[in-house]
Amino acid sequence: MSSPPVTAGGATEHPAVVLTGITKRFPGVVANSDIALTVRRGEVHALCGENGAGKSTLMKILYGMQQPDEGTIEVDGEQVRFKSPAEAIKAGIGMVHQHFMLADNLTVLENVVLGAESLHGIGRRARARVAELAGRTGLRVDPDVLIEQLGVADRQRVEILKVLYRGAKIIILDEPTAVLVPQEVDELFDTLRGMREQGFTFLFISHKLDEVRAIADSVTVIRRGTTVGTADPKSVTSRQLAEMMVGSELPSPETRDSTVTDRAVLTVAGLRLSAEDGSGRPVLDEIDLAVHAGEVVGIAGVEGNGQTELVEAIMGMRHADSGKVLLVDRDGKINDLTGQGTLKRREAGIGYVPEDRHRHGLLLTQSLWFNRILGFQTRKPTSTGRWLDVEGARADTRRIVERFDVRTPGIEVPAAALSGGNQQKLIVGRELSGEPVLLIASHPTRGVDVGAQALIWEQIKQARAEGLAVLLVSADLDELIGLSDTIKVMLRGRLVADADPATVTPEDLGSAMTGAGVAGGESE
Numbered sequence: 001m002s003s004p005p006v007t008a009g010g011a012t013e014h015p016a017v018v019l020t021g022i023t024k025r026f027p028g029v030v031a032n033s034d035i036a037l038t039v040r041r042g043e044v045h046a047l048c049g050e051n052g053a054g055k056s057t058l059m060k061i062l063y064g065m066q067q068p069d070e071g072t073i074e075v076d077g078e079q080v081r082f083k084s085p086a087e088a089i090k091a092g093i094g095m096v097h098q099h100f101m102l103a104d105n106l107t108v109l110e111n112v113v114l115g116a117e118s119l120h121g122i123g124r125r126a127r128a129r130v131a132e133l134a135g136r137t138g139l140r141v142d143p144d145v146l147i148e149q150l151g152v153a154d155r156q157r158v159e160i161l162k163v164l165y166r167g168a169k170i171i172i173l174d175e176p177t178a179v180l181v182p183q184e185v186d187e188l189f190d191t192l193r194g195m196r197e198q199g200f201t202f203l204f205i206s207h208k209l210d211e212v213r214a215i216a217d218s219v220t221v222i223r224r225g226t227t228v229g230t231a232d233p234k235s236v237t238s239r240q241l242a243e244m245m246v247g248s249e250l251p252s253p254e255t256r257d258s259t260v261t262d263r264a265v266l267t268v269a270g271l272r273l274s275a276e277d278g279s280g281r282p283v284l285d286e287i288d289l290a291v292h293a294g295e296v297v298g299i300a301g302v303e304g305n306g307q308t309e310l311v312e313a314i315m316g317m318r319h320a321d322s323g324k325v326l327l328v329d330r331d332g333k334i335n336d337l338t339g340q341g342t343l344k345r346r347e348a349g350i351g352y353v354p355e356d357r358h359r360h361g362l363l364l365t366q367s368l369w370f371n372r373i374l375g376f377q378t379r380k381p382t383s384t385g386r387w388l389d390v391e392g393a394r395a396d397t398r399r400i401v402e403r404f405d406v407r408t409p410g411i412e413v414p415a416a417a418l419s420g421g422n423q424q425k426l427i428v429g430r431e432l433s434g435e436p437v438l439l440i441a442s443h444p445t446r447g448v449d450v451g452a453q454a455l456i457w458e459q460i461k462q463a464r465a466e467g468l469a470v471l472l473v474s475a476d477l478d479e480l481i482g483l484s485d486t487i488k489v490m491l492r493g494r495l496v497a498d499a500d501p502a503t504v505t506p507e508d509l510g511s512a513m514t515g516a517g518v519a520g521g522e523s524e
Contacts, residue, residue: 001491002044004011006073010012013041013042013088014041014044014074014076014077015038015041015074015077015368016037016039016040016043016075016076016169016170017037017038017040017062017074017075017170017201017203018037018038018072018073018074018200019035019036019037019038019061019062019071019072019073019074020036020057020071020072020074021034021035021036021071022034022035022036022037022058022061022068022070022071022073023068023069023071024036024054024057024058024061024066024069024075025067025069025070025346026417029409030225030333031054031057031059032054032058032225032226033054033225033226034070034071034226034227035054035058035071035222035225035226035227035286036227037058037227038230038458039170039203040201040217040218041076041199041200041201042196042199042200042201043085043196043201043202043203043217043218044129044201044202044204044215044216044217045194045202045204045216045217045219045220046204046205046206046215046219046220046233047059047203047204047205047220047222047231047245048206048207048209048212048213048218048219048220048221048222048245049218049221049222049223049242049245049449050223050224050245050421050449050451050452051222051309052247052452053222053223053225053449054222054224054226055205056174056205056419056420058222058310059095059172059203059205060180061073061176062082062088062093062097062203063082063085063088063093063171063172064082064083064085064086064087064088065084065085067081067083073151075091075092075093076092077169080178088120089163089166089167089168090167092167092168092169092170092494093168093170093171093172094162094163094164094166094168094170094172095163095172095173096156096159096160096162096163096171096172096174096176097134097159097174097175098174098175098176098178098447099309099337100156100159101159101469102147102155102157102158102159103147103148104147104148105147105148106132106146106380107143107144107145107146107147107151108141108142108143108145108147108150108158108161109126109127109130109143110143111147111158111162112130112143112158112161112162112165113126113130115164116165116166117165118372119165119167127143127336127418128142128239129165130161130164130165130433131143131345133161133164133165134157134161135161136164136194136198136377137157137160137161137164137191137195138157138187138190138191138194141154146447149465151302151303151304152179152180152302152303152304153180153184153187153188156180156188157191161190166438167355169199169200169201170200170201170203170324171200171202171203172202172203172205173200173202173203173204173205174205174208175205175207175365175447176204176206176213177206177208177476178446178475179446180475181302181475181477181509181514182506182510183507183510183511183512183514185211189211189214192204192215192446193215200260204216206446207447207449207450207453209238209241209450210238212233212241213233213234213236213238214233215439216233216371218230218231218232218233218235219231219232219236219241220355221241221244221245223244223245223469224524225299228244228245229244229406238321239422242353242494243373244448244516245449245450245451248508251305255462257470258444258485259294259295259464259465259467260292260294260295260485261292261293261294261295261467262292263292263293263328264290264291264292264328265288265291265292265293265327265328265437265438265469266289266290266314266325266327266438266469266471267287267290267293267325267326267327268287268288268290268314268323268324268325268326269288269323269324269326270286270287270288270322270324271284271286271288271289271310271313271320271322271323271324271325272284272285272286272287272320272321272322272323273309273313273318273320273321273326273493274321274349274417281473282493283306283309283493284306284309284310284313284320284493285306285492285493285494286323286493286494287310287323287495288495289471289488289495291469291470291471292469293437293463293468294467294468294469295464295469295470295485295486295488296460296464296470296472296483296484296485296486296509297471297472297484297485297488297509298472298473298474298480298481298483298484298487298488298501299471299472299473299474299487299490300474300477300480300487300488300489300493300499300512300513301338301489301490301491301513302513302514303475304464305491305492305508305513306490306493306494307442307473307493308355309493310444310473310490311355311440311442311471311473313325314350314440315345315352315440316337316340316341316342316344316345316432317342318434320338323338324336324338324354325337325338325345327345327348327349327350327437327438328437329348329349329437330349330435330437335348343378346375346434347378347379349434349435349436349437349438350436350437350438351431351432351434351436351438351439351440351443352375352431352439352440352442353424353427353428353439353440353441353442354427354442355432355443355446355473357420357424357427357440361374361423361427362374362423362426362427364414364415364416365414365416366414366415367407367412367413367414367415368397368401368406368410368411368412368414368418368426368518369390369393369394369397369411369412370393371391371426372386372396372400372430373393373398374430375430375431375434376434379434380392381393381395381396382396386454392465394411395406396433397411398411399433400426400429400430400433401426401429403429404425404426404428404429404459405425405453405455406422406425406426406429407419408416408422408424408507410416410483416483416496419448421447421448421450421451421452422452424444424445424447424452424456425447425448425452425455425456428444428456428459428460432459432463436468436469436522437468437469438469438470438471439460439463439468439469439471440470440471440473441460441470441471441472441473441474442473442474443474443475443476444456444460444472444474445474445479446458446474446475453479455457457482457483458480460472460483461483470483477506477510478506478511481501481504481506481509482501484501485501485503486498486500487499487500487501487504487509489506489509489511489512490515490516491513492515496515497512499512
C-alpha cells in the first residue's frame with residue numbers, strides 16, 4: 001500500500017476510507033471479490049455498476065450492516081471492523097438510504113433526534129444543534145413541521161441532517177437523485193459542494209452517469225462483484241463509463257416511430273378521490289384521461305401530487321369518490337371497471353408494475369415461481385381455473401428468467417436473494433406475460449442499472465409496437481420524454497398541462513411540474 005500524502009505542515013493525511021481485498025460470499029453467489037477502493041478526504045467519490053454488481057453489499061459492509069469474509073477496512077488511517085451500523089456511526093460514517101427512513105407523523109426535529117437523544121437531549125440544545133446543521137444542508141424549514149408536509153427534496157435534506165447530527169463526516173448516499181426533478185438535483189449538488197468545502201466526504205451511488213460526471217471528483221466502477229477501475233469524471237464520457245459498467249454503450253429510451261392508434265383502451269372520466277385524513281381535500285380532482293392502443297402516455301409530476309393515487313384508483317386499490325374507469329379488451333368489448341376490485345381489473349387485461357416493488361410487487365420470502373403466480377392466480381399458465389398449476393408456474397418462470405435476463409441461481413430462490421434490478425425484470429416479465437391490453441408502469445426503472453434499463457425499455461417499446469397501451473409514471477424525465485408519445489403534467493391532483501416529447505426539455509418539464517410554467521404544450 002502506498003504511503004499517505006504529506007500535508008504542507010509535514011503531517012501525513014490519510015485517505016478517508018481504504019477498502020482492500022474485500023470479499024463477501026452468499027450461498028450460490030460471490031457478491032464482492034477482492035474489491036479495492038480508496039476515497040480521499042473531502043471528495044465526492046461515485047460508485048457505479050450494474051444492479052447485482054456488488055455496490056450495495058460493499059456499502060453495507062462499510063456501514064457495518066454485513067461483515068466481510070476477507071479483506072480490511074481503514075477509516076482515517078485506522079484499521080476497523082464494524083459489527084453494526086452503530087459502530088460505523090461512532091467512527092463518523094453515515095448512510096442515507098434510497099428509500100427514506102422517516103416517520104411521516106413526526107416533526108423534522110423529532111425525526112433527527114429520534115434514537116440519538118443521548119447526544120444533545122431533546123430540548124433547547126438539540127434544537128440549536130439541528131438549526132446549526134440545517135444551515136449546512138440548506139434545509140430552510142421549521143423544525144416543528146411534520147415530515148408528511150415536506151416535498152421529496154426537503155425530506156432528503158432531513159435524512160442528511162440525521163447523519164450529520166450523529167457526527168458523520170463520511171456520508172454514503174444511495175441513489176440520492178432517483179426521485180428529484182432537475183432543479184432539485186442542482187440544489188442537492190450545490191449542498192454537496194458546499195459541504196465538501198467544509199471537509200465532508202461523500203460516497204455517491206448512482207446509475208445516472210451524466211449526474212455522476214457533474215458532481216463526482218472520482219468514479220470507481222464495479223462489475224460482477226469486482227473493481228474494474230477508477231476514472232476521472234472530467235476526462236471520461238458517459239458512454240465510456242457505461243462500457244466499463246456493462247460492456248456496452250449507454251442505452252437510450254428514445255422511441256422514433258409512432259404506433260399510436262385511434263382506439264382508446266383506457267378511458268378515465270371525472271375521477272375524483274378525497275384524502276384519507278378526513279379533510280375532504282381532493283387528491284385527485286376531476287381527472288380525464290385516455291390511453292390508446294400502441295400509445296405510451298407519460299405522467300410527469302413531483303412526488304406527492306397525485307400520481308400514486310391516480311395509479312391506485314385505476315387499479316382499484318383505492319375507491320374513488322366519483323368518476324368512471326373503462327377498459328376495452330382485445331375483442332373490442334367495453335368493460336366498466338368502476339366498481340370492480342383489483343383482481344377483476346387485472347383479469348380484464350391490466351398489467352401493473354408498482355412503484356414500490358417490495359410492498360406491492362413481490363413476496364420477498366417466497367420463491368421466484370411463487371411470485372410468478374401473484375395477480376395471475378385465476379389464469380393460465382399458473383392456474384387451471386379452480387387449482388393452482390405449480391408446474392405451469394415453474395415452467396413460465398424459467399421462460400421469464402431466460403427472456404428477461406433475470407440473473408438468479410434458480411427459480412427456487414426467494415425473491416429477496418435477487419438484486420433490485422433483477423427483481424424489477426422479474427416483475428416486468430410477469431406483467432407482460434399475461435398479454436395485457438394496458439400496462440400501468442410506475443417508475444419501471446427506478447434504482448436499476450443501465451443494462452436492466454435497456455432491457456425494460458426495449459420490452460415496453462416492443463409491447464407498444466404490438467398494440468399495448470401504456471400509462472407511464474416516472475421521475476426520470478429523460479425516460480419519460482424518450483418513451484412517451486404524450487406527456488401530461490400533474491400538479492396538486494390535477495392534470496394541468498400537456499407536453500410534446502419531441503420538443504420539451506427536462507428543464508421545461510421540471511419547471512411545469514413545480515408550477516412555474518407550462519411544459520412545451522398547452523395548459524388545460
